[in-house]
Amino acid sequence: MDFKSCVTWKEIVQQPSIWKEEVQIVRDNLKAIGEFIEGVKADKVKVVFTGAGSSEFVGNTLCSYVNSKIDIDVVSIPTTDIVSMPEQYLDENTATILVSCARSGNSPESVAAVELADKLVKNIHHIFITCNAEGKLAQISKTGDNKFLLLMPEKTNDKGFAMTGSFSSMVVAGVLVLLRKDFEGMAARVEYVAELVERNIETILSNAEAIAALDIERIVYLGDGAAKGLAEEMSLKVLELTGGKLASFYNTFLGFRHGPKSIVNDKTAIVCMMSNNEYTRIYELDLLKEFKNEGGKKKIIVLDTINDEEVKANADFYFTFADEKLGQIEDVFADLAYLVCGQLVSLVKSASLGINPDNPCPTGEVNRVVKGVIIHEYNK
Template sequence: MNFKDCVTWNEIAQQPGIWKEEVSIVKENIEALGKFIEGVKGDKVKVIFTGAGSSEFVGNTICSYINSRIDIEVLSVPTTDIVSMPEQYLDADADIILVSCARSGNSPESVAAVELADKLVKNIHHIFITCNKDGKLAKISETGENKYLLLMPERTNDKGFAMTGSFSSMVVAGVLVLLRKDLDVLGEKVEYVASLVERNLDKIVANAEIVADLDIERIVYLGDGTSKGLAEEIALKVLELTGGKLASFFNTFLGFRHGPKSIVNDKTAIVCLMSNNPYTRIYELDLLKEFKNEGGKKQIIVLDTVYDEEVKANSNYYFSYEDAKLGEMEDIFASLSYLVYGQLISLIKSAKLGINPDNPCPTGEVNRVVKGVIIHEYNK
């Protein structure tokens, strides 16, 4: 089937426009959000990003960067962990802002995590970053002054099976909200990356088709820092959109050597998300050289922001934006340009395998909104 006939294609392609819209939405909310967040009093306020699946990976992607910029502790804890073991994450005497990220806002664990936090934590405040104005989380936001709803643009409520624009919009929103004091500067970076991706979309599609045409059975995404969370999200897109027919994995460059590298065989593609941090790139290049020296038929695909001759020489396929300004940005912004690559590789590979990317699991074992979860009463 033609991947451009899919809803998922449109939802991937429209993301740059959504990112620009997201900057405007946060600017419109920034005064009220600032008052809400700064109104949370306590000895040590803690922010917990939470969600399940791709919504969890929002926090996994942005928290390390946010922690490097502010003195408030920012954590990422999946709703699935909070619901099954709340006492480990919800301290009754802590001062917590629970940031619930959700596409639909209807997942059982998302609702249960909010209810548990209200029940167990004395000083709890909620920010809901969701894409569905009619979802349960959006409705819960109306039930108290300790709750704030930041609604994503309507078109982020993806109709396709996999989260694409919903994920990236929540990443942008999460960073801008927590680092709101630098909103103008950071917003300009988001808008620059968005325009760059828009201009290069045809090139990105062509390069993604090259990867999707490879004769592979496994694909690995490697990224450091914020790009580790991004690699985790892109690896999930592979599993979701191919119905599990293409096995996928993720790790950091250094971490990959410690056992996970065992997965590599001659039918493996390794997609490397290069960092803009010069020190980090030294370690990343070391692994690329190691791959090159090992030989074999594995395929090394590198995504980069600037042109780097040495990196190119140690890869089979080198796709670079060759953009100096992009190369100077923090990875959290620059890596948005990598995200579109990863999503499109999965989409195109799915179509080439004869799968409908909008409905890759027609038998229903996996659903767009998780089903079958029983929430049990917590009485401790």
């Protein structure tokens, strides 16, 4: 199948232009966003990123970095956890800003999480980061002064099955909103990475094609910090687009040794996403050396933002996005290049298996917007 004829291909490669557009959207709304957040009156405010599936991974990707930069407690809790056990995740006496991330805004759990928060938390405010102006979350945003809608560009409302531009745009928006006090610095990082990816998209595609061409039955994504959230998203992407034919997993470099490494066999590719943090890279290199010393036919693939000869010597495939700046900025921005590569791996692998990436589950067991969920009344 010609994957370049798929809408998913278009939605992946247009992401850099979306990120730049996203910068301007947040810039235009910066004053209103600041007034809304700073209008939450409380001694302690908790920010909860929430969503389901890829929308959950938005918070998983950015929370560790954001928490290192501001003194507000920022956590990521999936809507699926909030809905099934709200009393463990929603504290009635803690002022909370619930940041609901959603492509369509129509998932039952997304709506239910908002309703539960309104019911259980005394001082609750909502920020909706969504890609669908007609979705239920966008409509709910109009129902009170405690709600703020940050609408993504229309083209982020992916028409393909899998979330691509919708996911990355919400990551970008989340970072810019919470770190708005250094907005221009954050914006410059986003725009720089966007331009780098645009210039190198054919090289990134070639890297992805090389990975997808490997004779494998399993693929593992490893990353630390922000890259752990991206590893989770990339693992889901390949699972979705191949209809489960390629088994996928994710972890951190250190965490992988603690049991999950059991998944490795001679039909496994391990995609290692290197950090820009010098201290973190020491641990990541240790694992690469361990893989190298073990031998076997597993494939060790490294994605890197700098040109590191020692890392390269311990990899079977070494793909670097290095230029004069990329290795010097924070991972949450630099790793967007890794994300595009992972998305393209999933796309190319899907097409090579004869699957339509735009509709990898035509029998309907899995859907673009989840179906079959019954929301039960919470009366405690």
